[in-house]
Amino acid sequence: AAGVIQSPRHLIKEKRETATLKCYPIPRHDTVYWYQQGPGQDPQFLISFYEKMQSDKGSIPDRFSAQQFSDYHSELNMSSLELGDSALYFCASSYLPRGSGNTIYFGEGSWLTVV
C-alpha cells in the first residue's frame, strides 16, 4: 500500500538559509499534518491542512509557512534557519471527516540539520 512520501530525507543547511520540505499524502487522504521532533523529544504539532485549507496551527514559528496544493501535496517552508530548527520533520496524512479520530499515517521523516 502507498505510504506518505517525504522529501528530501536528509537536508543540511546553514544558519539563516531557507529550506523546503515536501510531502505527498496517501492517495485519497484529505488531511495533511506537519510535526517537528527535536532530539529526544516527542513529536510536536506544527500545522495541518484539510482539503487544501489551513485547518489548525500549533507551535509553528513565524519563520515557517506551509501550504497544501491542488494535488494535495504539501510543502513546509522554513526561512532564517536557526540551530534550534535542527530536528526530524514528519508529514502525516489521514482521511478525516471533521471531528473523528481516524488513523494518521506518518511519513519516514525529513532530517534537517542546521549548521
Place this chain on the structure above:
Amino acid sequence: AQKVTQAQTEISVVEKEDVTLDCVYETRDTTYYLFWYKQPPSGELVFLIRRNSFDEQNEISGRYSWNFQKSTSSFNFTITASQVVDSAVYFCAGWGAQKLVFGQGTRLTINP
C-alpha cells in the same frame, strides 16, 4: 486541553521477557481516540493501533496486546516474549482538537 502521560522514560529487559508500557490520557472529551506508535532507531513512526474510547475490549495482535480502561484513562501496551527487534521508542498519543498529541515516549531496550 488533553494530556498524554507515559510515566516510564526507559525500560530495559532481557529477550523473551514480557513488558508493559503504560499510558494515561487526560481529557474532558467523552469520546476520544488513542493510538500507539513505534519509532525504531531509523526514525520513522510506525502506526500500531487505534482505539476508540467507547470500545473497552482488549486487543491482541501477535505478541502485542493492548488494555484500555476508561475508568482510569489508561491504555497500556504489552509485548509478550519480547525480541531484540522490539527495541524502539514507543509513543502513546491521543486525538483531540483536530490533532494528535503525543506522550513523552518510552525507550524500550531488549537485550539479547
